Amino acid sequence: MTHRRYILSALACVILLSAAVHAQMYAPERDPCGYPDTTSSLYKQVASVGWGYGYDTLRYDLQQWKKSPFVVVDSIGATVQSRTMYMVTIQDTAFSFAVRTRIWIHARTHPNEVQGTWVTNEIVKILLSNTPMAKKLRDSCVFNIVPMYNPDGVELGKLRENANNIDIESNWSTTPSQPEVAVLRSMFTRLMAKENPIRIALNMHSAYGTSRYFVYHTAAGTSPLYSAMQIRFIDTVRSNFPGAIQPYTFFVSWTSTAATQYPESWFWYNHHEKVLALTYEDMNDTAAKSFDKTANAILHGIGDYLGILDRPVFVAAATRLPEGFELSQNYPNPFNPGTTIQFTLSRSERVLVTVHDLLGRRVALLTDEVMDAGMHRLQWNAASFSSGMYLYTVEAGGVRMTKALTLLR
Ligand SMILES: [Zn+2]
Secondary structure, three states, rough: HHHHHHHHHHOOOOHHHHHHHHHHHHHHHHEEEOOOOOOOOOHHHHOOOOHOOOOOHHHHHHHHHOOOOOOOEEEEEEEEOEEEEEEEEEEOOOOOOOOEEEEEEEOOOOOHHHHHHHHHHHHHHHHHHOOOOHHHHHHEEEEEEOOOOOOHHHHHHOOOOOOOOOOOOOOOOOOOOOOHHHHHHHHHHHHHOOOEEEEEEEEEEEEEEOOEEEEEEEEOOOOOHHHHHHHHHHHHHHHHHOOOOOOOOOOOOOHHHOOOOHHHHHHHHHHHHHHHEEEEEEEEEOOOOOOHHHHHHHHHHHHHHHHHOOOOOOOOOEEEEOOEEEOOOEEEEEEEEEEEEEEEEEOOEEEEEEEEOOOOOOEEEEEEEEOOOEEEEEEEEEOOOEEEEEEEEEEOOOEEEEEHHHHHH
């Protein structure tokens, strides 16, 4: 709908105009997820058993996952009906990174969108496996996963609501807030205050129909940089499951117009490009399958997006470029066990800082985030590494610079 039509409406009726503006602003935001036919026998049958994956099933799975040395399960709060909300944290703490990139995933906001849960469960399974990808992701990242954000709704056979009949996807700015919203929001706030705040946040749903897609937020509602980040991430995930996931143009949404109404817009409003926050929609349809392939594509996409998987080592002699950034020699050097890497950005950039050994194996990811212009310092604590020469690389704005540092134990 164009602005011209609003003006015509205004001439006719001011009250109708305000309703129309409201619809125009919020319609693109509306999550088209869900299940359409609430009268079918299949619907009633599946709803009565927690949509095929209830709270007890989750608690059984948590017990299984907890057997892994990489898993910690925490209670992070309680629902309206006092059910515990669980968070699964996955990482390999044996590997000592100064900064482990934090990935957030939550599922099952809308109880009937169980496919989002199944993809999430496959993500957990892959992360606990022994594949090279899983190992690299556990080494470089910490995953915080809330597999069931709305257990009351699941147990009560609700479509989209919690026990108070509130949609906890779209009531992030309502006061007083629903207990489930308050729990997630306070987790976000706590994690964003950490040394390694959330970098990628995925909100797992499923939509009626036979398409898998991410809800892309346009540059007009966010920023050109944020738009580019989303497009790169979505393209990267898609390339790992060719033909199965729609391009970013499939479902387009705004963010700034809804301020803090949704989890993604809460992230945008409070943290802008620092967090890539996206809703993923699987198929809420009997055609939905391949949850393992989708999970693999998402994880592979995360690894590729962050530059964790199969990144070639590049050694450059250059120390300074006319534009972009300046990289200083680390200090102290030689060092034991900690050293500081300092660089100066000429403009705000996404910055990746890594350390490799002389065989080209990446041994540490020090940061991967958007940083402001100016001087930055990062610490590398190499207490768990053996003596020798290592290479540290800073990448920003398409420029990559490498210097050597020496650990003397
Ligand atoms: Zn949904």
